[in-house]
Amino acid sequence: MRSDLRRLLDAAQAAAREASWLGLRRRRTSASYYMARDGAFDQAISGADDGVMVEVLFNGEFAYAATPDLTPEGIARAAASALACARAASGRGVHRFDHSVRPAIRSRYETPRIRKAPVAPDGVFAFLFDACGALKHSDEIIQTTSLVEIGRYDYEIVSTNGADIEQSLFYMGTSLQAVARRGDVVQLRTANGPRGLTRQGGWELLDVSTLLADARRVGAEAVELLGAETCPSDRRTLVLTPDQMMLQIHESIGHPLELDRILGDERNYAGSSFVKLSDFGSFQYGSKLMNISFDPTIAGELASYGADEIGNLAVKQLLIKDGTLVRGLGSLESQARSGVAGVANQRATSWNRPPMDRMANLNLEPGATQLDTMIASIEKGVLMRTNRSWSIDDYRNKFQFGCEYGTLIENGKLTKTVRDPNYRGVSSTFWRNLSAVGDASTFAAFGTPNCGKGEPNQVMFVGHASPVCAFSDVEVFGGGK
Amino acid sequence: MTNDFKPHFEAVSGRVLGELLPGERAAISYTAERTAFMRFNNGKIRQSGTVEQADVGVKLWKGSKSWAFQLGLSGDIAHDDELIAEALGQARAAMPLLPDDPYQAVPEAAEASDARYAGTLLPESEIPARVLGPTAGLDFTGLYAQGLVCRAAANSAGARHWFQTETFIVDYSAWLPNGRAVKSSYAGREWSDADYAARIAATRLSLQNLDKQEKALAPGKYRAFITADALNEVVTFFSWNGFGERGLRQGESAYIAMREGRETMSPKFGFSQDFTLGVQPAFNDDGELAPEQLVIVKGGKIANTIVSSRTAKQYGITANGAEEGEDLRSVAIDSGDLPEADALKALGTGIYVSNFHYLNWSDVQAARVTGMTRFSCLWVEGGKIVGPIKDLRWDESLYNMLGSKLEAVTKERHLLVESSTYEHRQVGGSYLPGILVDGLSFTL
Numbered sequence: 006m007r008s009d010l011r012r013l014l015d016a017a018q019a020a021a022r023e024a025s026w027l028g029l030r031r032r033r034t035s036a037s038y039y040m041a042r043d044g045a046f047d048q049a050i051s052g053a054d055d056g057v058m059v060e061v062l063f064n065g066e067f068a069y070a071a072t073p074d075l076t077p078e079g080i081a082r083a084a085a086s087a088l089a090c091a092r093a094a095s096g097r098g099v100h101r102f103d104h105s106v107r108p109a110i111r112s113r114y115e116t117p118r119i120r121k122a123p124v125a126p127d128g129v130f131a132f133l134f135d136a137c138g139a140l141k142h143s144d145e146i147i148q149t150t151s152l153v154e155i156g157r158y159d160y161e162i163v164s165t166n167g168a169d170i171e172q173s174l175f176y177m178g179t180s181l182q183a184v185a186r187r188g189d190v191v192q193l194r195t196a197n198g199p200r201g202l203t204r205q206g207g208w209e210l211l212d213v214s215t216l217l218a219d220a221r222r223v224g225a226e227a228v229e230l231l232g233a234e235t236c237p238s239d240r241r242t243l244v245l246t247p248d249q250m251m252l253q254i255h256e257s258i259g260h261p262l263e264l265d266r267i268l269g270d271e272r273n274y275a276g277s278s279f280v281k282l283s284d285f286g287s288f289q290y291g292s293k294l295m296n297i298s299f300d301p302t303i304a305g306e307l308a309s310y311g312a313d314e315i316g317n318l319a320v321k322q323l324l325i326k327d328g329t330l331v332r333g334l335g336s337l338e339s340q341a342r343s344g345v346a347g348v349a350n351q352r353a354t355s356w357n358r359p360p361m362d363r364m365a366n367l368n369l370e371p372g373a374t375q376l377d378t379m380i381a382s383i384e385k386g387v388l389m390r391t392n393r394s395w396s397i398d399d400y401r402n403k404f405q406f407g408c409e410y411g412t413l414i415e416n417g418k419l420t421k422t423v424r425d426p427n428y429r430g431v432s433s434t435f436w437r438n439l440s441a442v443g444d445a446s447t448f449a450a451f452g453t454p455n456c457g458k459g460e461p462n463q464v465m466f467v468g469h470a471s472p473v474c475a476f477s478d479v480e481v482f483g484g485g486k
Numbered sequence: 487m488t489n490d491f492k493p494h495f496e497a498v499s500g501r502v503l504g505e506l507l508p509g510e511r512a513a514i515s516y517t518a519e520r521t522a523f524m525r526f527n528n529g530k531i532r533q534s535g536t537v538e539q540a541d542v543g544v545k546l547w548k549g550s551k552s553w554a555f556q557l558g559l560s561g562d563i564a565h566d567d568e569l570i571a572e573a574l575g576q577a578r579a580a581m582p583l584l585p586d587d588p589y590q591a592v593p594e595a596a597e598a599s600d601a602r603y604a605g606t607l608l609p610e611s612e613i614p615a616r617v618l619g620p621t622a623g624l625d626f627t628g629l630y631a632q633g634l635v636c637r638a639a640a641n642s643a644g645a646r647h648w649f650q651t652e653t654f655i656v657d658y659s660a661w662l663p664n665g666r667a668v669k670s671s672y673a674g675r676e677w678s679d680a681d682y683a684a685r686i687a688a689t690r691l692s693l694q695n696l697d698k699q700e701k702a703l704a705p706g707k708y709r710a711f712i713t714a715d716a717l718n719e720v721v722t723f724f725s726w727n728g729f730g731e732r733g734l735r736q737g738e739s740a741y742i743a744m745r746e747g748r749e750t751m752s753p754k755f756g757f758s759q760d761f762t763l764g765v766q767p768a769f770n771d772d773g774e775l776a777p778e779q780l781v782i783v784k785g786g787k788i789a790n791t792i793v794s795s796r797t798a799k800q801y802g803i804t805a806n807g808a809e810e811g812e813d814l815r816s817v818a819i820d821s822g823d824l825p826e827a828d829a830l831k832a833l834g835t836g837i838y839v840s841n842f843h844y845l846n847w848s849d850v851q852a853a854r855v856t857g858m859t860r861f862s863c864l865w866v867e868g869g870k871i872v873g874p875i876k877d878l879r880w881d882e883s884l885y886n887m888l889g890s891k892l893e894a895v896t897k898e899r900h901l902l903v904e905s906s907t908y909e910h911r912q913v914g915g916s917y918l919p920g921i922l923v924d925g926l927s928f929t930l
Contacts, residue, residue: 034558045585045588045589046552046584046585046586046587048554049552049554049580050553050554050555051553051555051556051573051576051577052555052557053555053556053558053569053573054556054557054558055558056539056558066531067533068533068535069533069536070537071535071536071537071538072538072539073538073539073558073559073560074538074560074562075560076562079561079562086535086536089611090524090534090535090536090610092611093534093610093612093614094524094534094614097530097531097614098531098532099528099530099531126583126584130584130585134585147736147737148736148737148738184736184737184738186737189743190851191737191742191850191851193737193738268527269527269528269627270532270627272527272627272659272661273627273629273657273658273659273669274628276843276860354909358537359535361533394846394847394848394856395846396844396845396846396856396857396879397844397858398844398858398877399844399860403879403930405879405881405929405930407846407847425849427848427849429879429929429930430930431930457908460629460657461521461523461525461537461629461631461907461911462906462907462908464908483849484848484851484852484854485849485852485854486749486852486854486883486885
């Protein structure tokens with residue numbers, strides 16, 4: 006396959022001889038998606054896509070042309086189109102780049118998998134129907150859905166300065182959902198949020214016994230919520246489980262630390278950041294308990310890879326150390342523009358969109374507090390599980406998040422279940438109130454395949470792992486009109 | 487690839503339908519585009535390039551089995567024939583292993599349509615100079631996109647639909663050093679340097695309102711005039727946990743209480759799905775046509791819901807050409823009687839909301855939504871602009887915002903075309919008034 010892409014690189018180079026650098030980034034995608042609803046077939050869908058982005062550097066300006074026509078003629082036309090774009094943009098760019106931001110690395114990466122052979126569709130649907138059955142805790146469950154999504158992304162990158170990268174990422178996502186109703190009260194409960202159970206790996210991720218146990222718990226908790234009181238409205242200690250921490254990390258740490266946002270690229274769409282370039286190295290982002298890592302090396306977490314899509318080798322880096330901001334989420338282009346240290350995170354949704362700064366696996370490192378000890382130390386609090394709502398301002402400061410399931414903490418004990426739990430706050434204040442970080446036994450990784458950003462728009466898969474954490478003095482509230 | 491995708495669609499759909507075996511039926515959806523993108527930051531170019539792409543979606547039915555596949559196409563029909571043949575072969579191998587589909591809805595619609603809207607777009611080599619020229623001196627940020635966009639559908643019952651349009655959009659914001667900005671866009675089919683320059687001049691004028699002392703408001707209830715641009719963010723919530731029939735019946739809709747008569751919106755409030763706006767085709771992926779106009783809410787009550795053929799089959803009701811996800815398309819909110827020119831006077835003292843940002847549910851069942859103010863939101867006293875506000879979070883039930891607290895709806899409406907570019911350059915848009923709300927709840 007590489008020899009094909011090399012041959013296409015030759016064709017591109019011949020069509021754009023004035024380019025000082027030229028690269029091809031091929032991306033093939035294939036996926037299958039199976040869904041059951043109320044114990045019956047709902048959907049079975051497969052998909053495949055293949056294309057190349059030709060990128061040229063001319064007079065300090067990068068430009069691209071994306072095409073699914075992988076003939077030498079098609080690639081040559083794309084190269085000429087990219088060169089024309091770069092020529093038109095010449096002298097008007099935000100930065101005069103050189104090919105140092107497209108390193109000549111050689112890299113191979115493939116998702117570690119235990120079970121590579123697919124389960125046949127009848128086997129997948131047997132699980133999905135069993136899952137719906139397990140979700141149907143009682144007649145008060147009015148809807149059950151179960152879903153399995155499996156796919157792979159194959160990347161190839163070659164360039165005129167010798168980059169040669171191949172990566173194959175394999176993933177599986179499962180979703181389990183129950184909707185319960187009693188009178189006018191309707192509650193929805195899922196296993197770890199919408200598509201939260203998405204991870205890299207093979208068919209071993211279809212761990213039927215664990216997933217069916219999850220489904221039984223989800224169905225029972227959906228019914229339990231029908232009889233629960235709404236979450237109280239006051240200020241108290243908030244404890245978040247990893248399937249909500251993933252969202253908290255994503256929105257109030259990940260996006261604000263993206264260097265392209267801080268540089269202003271996203272101001273018209275996703276927004277900017279309360280973090281300034283001058284903050285790196287000194288800004289106290291959170292309490293001393295806070296250690297945030299960019300870690301694309303964790304097997305099984307959704308956004309693990311060997312190199313980003315401009316050829317920057319991916320390694321683990323601490324972004325926040327003992328609460329202090331030390332490094333940004335920006336790859337070589339943003340590092341060149343900002344002078345701030347970054348990571349290997351310039352990624353694209355597919356061959357038809359240019360790479361930009363993205364989260365990958367962004368994790369909160371485990372601490373030393375056992376869960377029992379954490380709960381026992383809280384006089385008045387609430388534990389919230391599983392994200393269901395997220396909203397934050399364009400500087401990533403004022404947020405409001407909601408969860409599916411809450412449990413009050415009273416005098417060091419978990420007591421009553423509460424429904425519709427929400428909380429709101431301001432990012433830096435919130436993280437400075439991080440009062441306890443759970444130990445490794447509370448640590449769990451989740452992923453989301455649908456982070457939106459960029460103009461033109463792109464979705465991206467990211468992973469977040471975290472222990473259970475406690476935050477003091479948080480405004481919490483419930484539902485109702 | 488080509489700049490005339492119709493022959494490609496005909497070849498692709500012909501291949502799929504020609505390959506069908508006895509007892510097999512299919513629906514084919516098709517998207518294609520050739521787009522030039524240019525992204526700006528601070529009046530300079532951040533990224534630029536072109537994208538050409540075509541995709542086909544095929545739903546295949548045989549007996550009680552249903553399967554669908556989505557393929558990216560190369561544009562070369564000989565190559566694409568092979569892709570399609572392979573995908574059909576895989577479908578045939580998989581379908582016997584599937585459970586029966588109890589709500590299989592094979593389209594019977596057999597209509598045809600062909601709508602083509604030509605445009606006058608900028609020569610690609612001139613995009614930087616002609617987009618950035620009038621913005622000299624501005625901290626100008628955003629995206630320019632132009633080119634041909636195609637949508638098509640066909641099915642084995644005989645439906646054939648084609649829609650293509652050549653459009654451009656400058657989706658931009660202009661920023662002051664104090665971090666305040668004016669958001670705007672210029673979109674259409676016929677580029678006019680004069681019209682674009684006038685839009686940028688208006689933006690420069692609007693920026694003057696933002697170069698004043700920022701007012702930090704305490705959380706509380708405020709009168710608010712919500713512009714059409716801001717209201718467009720709320721329209722999302724008519725599709726997300728919205729007015730789809732399946733969501734209403736299966737507990738996921740935010741409007742169950744409205745359906746069951748426990749809640750209403752204001753008698754002043756209503757909206758329709760209205761394809762006469764001309765911004766997107768009325769056919770769906772199965773080649774079924776939606777009615778040109780469908781009233782969803784009238785006088786604050788649900789008049790109709792969005793019903794796909796699959797939902798119709800499940801519940802024994804009538805479909806109305808909806809996509810399977812039952813999202814609203816081409817939303818038109820009814821106009822009212824408040825002249826837009828009198829909006830500030832009618833507001834009196836309160837917040838002029840130019841834009842909302844990042845809305846999400848606080849409580850789906852209470853139709854309660856939270857979000858932020860963004861860009862050039864202004865504090866108004868006695869009908870006069872005082873200056874920009876420090877952005878606020880709001881949290882309000884739509885049964886209040888569009889119900890008991892809705893004071894007035896403007897006479898004038900604005901066509902806001904779709905600017906989204908996820909996967910493809912999207913088509914569509916909304917036709918919206920501004921609204922005056924008394925006592926909108928701001929929380930942070």
